[in-house]
Amino acid sequence: MLYLLFLLLPVAAFTSWYAGYRSKIHNVKKTSPNLPRDYFIGLKYLIEEQPDKAVDVFIKLLEVNSDTVETHLALGSLFRRRGEVDRAIRIHQNLIARPQLTKTQRVHAMSALAEDYLRAGVLDRAENLFLELIKLDSNSAASYTYLLDIYEQQKDWDKAITYANKLQNKHGIAMHMTIAHYYCELNDPRKALAIDKACVRAELLLSEEHLAAGNYKDAIRLCKKAVDYSPDYISEVIRPLAAAFEGLHDDVGCIKYLQDCLARYPRISIILVLAGFLRKHNGDFAAIEFITEQMTHYPSLRGLDCLTDLYVDNSDGNTREKLLLLQKVMHDLLGERPIYRCQECGFASKVLYWHCPSCRRWGLVKPIHGLEGD
Ligand SMILES: [Zn+2]
Known part of the structure; x- marks a missing residue:
């Protein structure tokens, strides 16, 4: 060539x-x-x-x-x-x-x-x-x-915000989702949500802000909105959501909401948080039974990993030795797996990038679902 x-x-x-x-x-x-x-x-x-x-x-x-x-x-x-x-x-x-x-x-x-x-x-x-x-060719x-x-x-x-707005106004190209990410980069989730009310990144930023200020009800409201608008990101929303319910000492409310969520979106991240509540209130074997039952409907490596941990904690002697070996294999297996993948170019990572480092699109790197993911 x-x-x-x-x-x-x-x-x-x-x-x-x-x-x-x-x-x-x-x-x-x-x-x-x-x-x-x-x-x-x-x-x-x-x-x-x-x-x-x-x-x-x-x-x-x-x-x-x-x-x-x-x-x-x-x-x-x-x-x-x-x-x-x-x-x-x-x-x-x-x-x-x-x-x-x-x-x-x-x-x-x-x-x-x-x-x-x-x-x-x-x-x-x-x-x-x-x-x-x-200036020479404003049509381009x-x-x-x-x-x-x-x-x-x-x-x-x-x-970037100025020129994205110009591009949108002059050429009719929808830039609101990208502009919302620019506002998130400026740590201004309120302006981001004013531009794109479905911006899950802004909802997460703002709910963290409410959590830090002790405004737990506002944090819960935002997390629920994020679940409704962007169920793909449930695994990201569930941590601040559970923390906000914990701030209100409202385990019952959290369990009720998550059960409703699970009926709509079968995700291992919801199953594991519910299993955590069962473990806290009813003991390890209630959690084991719940995860095992859920896994018959939604097989998941992370579910299997959690089950292994629970069995290790509840066994001794020779059985425990063998389970520890299984636990190590499971941890190694999951340690190598990516958690997120870009919907545009397939770039995979263990970190959630809002701006894909490969194809440079915004908001298309999402949690992986299914057997190996959420
Ligand atoms: Zn990409």
């Missing part, structure tokens, strides 16, 4: 020179058909495996006119995709320096150069170019999207 790319350069340069030569012989009777000396210098650099010098020579030779702009853009894009961003930048800078470009060609070249800078991590230059592009949603990428990388959430 690399060699193909480097072959394209001399071919493009030759085509450009030949087009120029043909137009000259229409106007001038006697013109030397000799190839420019630089062409051979470029080839010499290629043969000597000095590609950077060869690229410079061929770019100089590749006359910029309406026929060759597309070649420049295609070559630059190829270099960027290959990760050779410095070369892409040189090609696009060379293109932009030409005064004869049309407005559309200039916009394409600037956009390509801005993408090069973004890829190279030169964020301030990329930002300036995308801002300039918005792409510049706004790239700007958001830059502000996310810089964690400049205020600017």
